[in-house]
Amino acid sequence: MTAMSLAALDGTVVSTAVPQIVGDLGGFSAFTWIFAGYLLAVTVTLPVYGKLSDTFGRRPVLITGVALFLLGSLLCATAWNMPSLIAFRIVQGLGAGGIQGTVQTIAADLYPLKERPRIQSRLSTVWAVSALAGPAIGGLLATWADWRWVFLINLPAGAVALRLIARHLHEPVRGTGGPAPAASGTAAAAEPAGAKGPTATADAAADADATIAAVPKEGTRPPVDWPGALAVFAAGTALLTALVQGGIAWPWLSVPSLSLLGAAVLLIALTVFIERRAADPILPGWVWRRRPIAAVNLSFAALGLLIVAPSVFIPIHAQSVLGLGPVAAGFVLSVMVVSWPVSAALSSHLYNRVGFRQTALLGMALAALVLAAFPLLPHPGSAWQPALLMLLLGAALGLFQLPLIVGVQSTVGWSERGTATASILFCRQIGQSLGAALFGAVANGVLASRLGGAGDLDSVSASLENPHALGAEAAGTLRRAVDAAVDQVHTVAAVAAAVALLALLLAPRRFPVVDEPAPEESLPPAAP
Secondary structure, three states: OHHHHHHHHHHHHHHHOHHHHHHHHOOHHHOOHHHHHHHHHHHHHHHHHHHHHHHHOHHHHHHHHHHHHHHHHHHHHOOOOHHHHHHHHHHHHHHHHHHHHHHHHHHHHHOOOOOHHHHHHHHHHHHHHHHHHHHHHHHHHHHHOOOOHHHHOHHHHHHHHHHHHHHHEEOOEEOOOEOOOOOOOOOOEEOOOOOOOOOOOHHHHHOOOEEOOOEOOHHHOOOOOHHHHHHHHHHHHHHHHHHHHEOOOEOOOOHHHHHHHHHHHHHHHHHHHHHHHOOOOOOOOHHHHOHHHHHHHHHHHHHHHHHHHHHHHHHHHHHHOOOOOHHHHHHHHHHHHHHHHHHHHHHHHHHHHHOHHHHHHHHHHHHHHHHHHHHHOOOOOOOHHHHHHHHHHHHHHHHHHHHHHHHHHHOOOHHHHHHHHHHHHHHHHHHHHHHHHHHHHHHHHHHHHHHOOOOOHHHHHHHOOOHHHOOHHHHHHHHHHHHHHHHHHHHHHHHHHHHHHHHHOOOOOOOEEOOOOOOOOOOOOOOO
């Protein structure tokens, strides 16, 4: 949780310090790459770190990720101009990619199926607390200290995380006393009505040193697929750069956009060619051949896409249409990240009865209804109305995401769990990048239609920051245009939710659960 807090806090803390950073370093035209470069590095490294954790163990990968993140943080604090800061943010992202997927995988290694919702919900709480506390921390540091402290504050927390991991997380080498994991992909039984595994509680396990499943001996490790890793990195970089910058840095039908998209297609084909011939590929074909994992991958891509709608456009709606200040607008959205982990923590009571897929279907069906209800809100309305929808949306998505993560991790053994976890997180990140491009185009298209091509979302939102200078009639016209744009965005997000539902129907009704024994030293003795 301490390691995860580094990645969780980063985006919300840094975003509030952007004005001070730009004022000191300059480079306003390139400041979006502070976030785009970081996101790109996280996304393209997720599958690589997942495979490396299956090959070399979770501990060295997590330590490497935290160390890289801290190195990037230190370098960011020494940045002398915008290009150097962007480069160092990419280093940070390379570390964050090693943190996010590996922590989720370790949670599944340490805790039996019955206890995983509790620890996963605690990890979700880290993101919720970060979403609430991050802007305040970043604003205080940028205002009363210096923006460089936004990055330096990571160092003490990272040092604590490194010490705890190095001291308390142990991985026995296979064949030297640690139990071998269950055969990868061998299902002992269909998903049970009650969860499998030891009944030792998560709280008791947290008090002991943690020993996770055995790591392969040096001589038994397959060769690392470095050509495949480079191909995945290159293909992801080209695709995400095209999606992040298209329509912003250059038009969609311009030479840069078409060149990057064409390069991405060629590199994806090259990646498939390399991976099909690799002895132990970074992106193995089984993540798409096994129905539960393939269905969850597709549904998580749709989740990543639809979550952009509330995350980006609810604050814009609250400020530009409802006339709220930045703090109040942030609160309208923040209720979603409060209800999400609460719902996730309670989801086990449902999926232990009806199964992973049925629980997730219920959650996404509710999310689709909430998103479809947003355009029905009155104009201009009151702040409590979108806040209530966000509260319901967070509860619905908590029922969707956590059961599928736990379900996928339960269908594989130790030697495949890192890859399986990384694949679903990778698909979600790709979906988010697609969502940012798609919804930006949808919103700007609606505004162009309503205003006769007189402005885009950024310029209209900036104009509405001082509505008195526009006059009542002009301000009202702009507000109605923004309201229509945000309504259309949420309508498209509801369609994405329907796509997620269809993708989940491809999964079997009951996930095949691997009955993997816990390591002898990992948990206290089971209760009688």
